[in-house]
Amino acid sequence: MRIFVFALAMFMTCVAQADILFQDPTGKALNDAIDKLSENGVKDLSSPNVSEKKFFLGLFYVKGAPEFRIKRDCERAVSFLQDAWGGGVVDAGYTLSTMYYNGVCVKKDIDESRKLATQAAQEGYILAQRMLGMSYLDEKWEKLYPYDVDKGVYWLSKAGDAGDGVSAGQLSHMYGEGEGVSENDCKYFYWLKKAVFTKYEKGNLLGVSGLASAYEKGVGTKRDLVKAYKYYDLVGSAGVEGKRRIAKEMTQEQIDEALRQSKEWQRENNVQVGGGFIRRAN
Numbered sequence: 001m002r003i004f005v006f007a008l009a010m011f012m013t014c015v016a017q018a019d020i021l022f023q024d025p026t027g028k029a030l031n032d033a034i035d036k037l038s039e040n041g042v043k044d045l046s047s048p049n050v051s052e053k054k055f056f057l058g059l060f061y062v063k064g065a066p067e068f069r070i071k072r073d074c075e076r077a078v079s080f081l082q083d084a085w086g087g088g089v090v091d092a093g094y095t096l097s098t099m100y101y102n103g104v105c106v107k108k109d110i111d112e113s114r115k116l117a118t119q120a121a122q123e124g125y126i127l128a129q130r131m132l133g134m135s136y137l138d139e140k141w142e143k144l145y146p147y148d149v150d151k152g153v154y155w156l157s158k159a160g161d162a163g164d165g166v167s168a169g170q171l172s173h174m175y176g177e178g179e180g181v182s183e184n185d186c187k188y189f190y191w192l193k194k195a196v197f198t199k200y201e202k203g204n205l206l207g208v209s210g211l212a213s214a215y216e217k218g219v220g221t222k223r224d225l226v227k228a229y230k231y232y233d234l235v236g237s238a239g240v241e242g243k244r245r246i247a248k249e250m251t252q253e254q255i256d257e258a259l260r261q262s263k264e265w266q267r268e269n270n271v272q273v274g275g276g277f278i279r280r281a282n
Contacts (some may be wrong), residue, residue, distance in 0.1 A: 018123045020090045021052055024200045025126045025164045030091075039068045051087030054080040058092060062105055074105035085116075094120040094128045101144065114144055121155060129159035130167045137180065139170065149180045160194050165201055168194035172207070189220025202269055209235045209242075216246055225250050229258035234265065236273045 022030040034056070042056050057070075058081030064072035078099075084092035097116035100109045120128035133156030135141035136148045145151070153171065160168035172191035175184045192214065196207040212231035215224045225246050232239030232246070247255060266272055 018090050019051075019088045020123070020125055021055065022091055023126055023162075025130065025159070025166065026200050028200070037068070042068060051084045051089050054087065055084035055089045055092045055095075058084060059095065062099070077105050090120050090123045090125045090128075093123075094125050094131075097128065097131070101141065110143060117144065121158075124158075124162070126159050126162050126164045126167075129155045129162070130164055133157075133159060133167060134170070137170075153181065160191060163199045165195045165198040165204060165206070168192075168198070169207060172210075185220035187220070189214050192220075205234060205271070205273065209238060212239060212242055216242065226254050226258045226261070229255060230261045230265070233259060233262040234273055 022033065024030070037056065042053050042060075045053060058077050058079075060068055060070045061073045061077035061080060064070055078096075081092045081096050081099075085096060093116045097113045097120060098104070099106055100116065101113035102108070117128050117131050121132050131141055132145065133152050133154075135144040136146075136152030136155065138147050139152075153174075156167040156171050159166075160171055168191045172188055172195055173179065174181050175191060176188040177183070192207055192210050196204060196211055198204060208231050212228050212235070214220055215228035215231065217223070228246055229243055229250065232242035250258075
């Protein structure tokens with residue numbers, strides 16, 4: 001019994017020490033952080049955040065970073081990334097996994113890639129979770145994992161719920177088309193909304209036309225022509241026909257409200273779209 005408790009305590013300690021630096025699956029947060037780095041700051045390994053700096057140095061040595069006077073050096077790249085991974089930086093484990101999968105700076109090793117990807121996914125790293133999900137579905141990362149729809153859906157759901165629009169979009173497509181799973185309108189709509197409204201992609205318009213159609217037809221949700229009109233407006237000229245079609249069933253007040261919501265969304269997300277307003281209900 002004491003052995004089990006000790007093992008559990010050790011496992012919990014490892015999890016607590018793990019640190020995700022940049023969870024944003026779009027890469028924007030990482031790029032923004034790199035833009036703020038200085039050469040002296042990132043190369044000074046005597047100060048705090050050593051594991052984080054080793055992660056950056058590992059990335060830079062993979063291809064070279066002239067702005068930091070760093071030339072490509074695969075040996076140093078792997079060494080720094082391994083040190084960062086050992087220091088609890090989950091991002092480094094995922095990076096190494098992709099390197100072993102593609103044979104970048106190391107000999108291609110699918111087994112090592114699989115091990116690292118699985119560990120990073122279990123620690124909650126979104127890109128690793130997407131990697132597992134796509135691989136299990138044979139959508140990407142071939143031969144990393146055997147085809148298994150249930151496991152694919154499990155990992156994509158983890159990533160999608162955590163804010164990955166790509167994973168959510170894949171799940172929405174699967175449930176909408178009945179691809180590998182039973183067709184399910186409610187799950188289609190659930191994942192479609194997750195794909196469009198992600199905390200990492202402000203102002204994302206991918207999938208908005210699908211939302212407009214779902215609200216127009218009541219697919220997986222209650223029919224709502226105001227929301228349908230709003231989303232058709234947000235796709236610009238591509239949504240004109242949809243607006244013209246549903247305007248025949250709407251009052252002028254409903255159309256005006258839809259346009260108000262569209263403009264508010266554009267203002268909040270700092271984008272400018274729309275066009276071909278159908279301002280008079282028929």
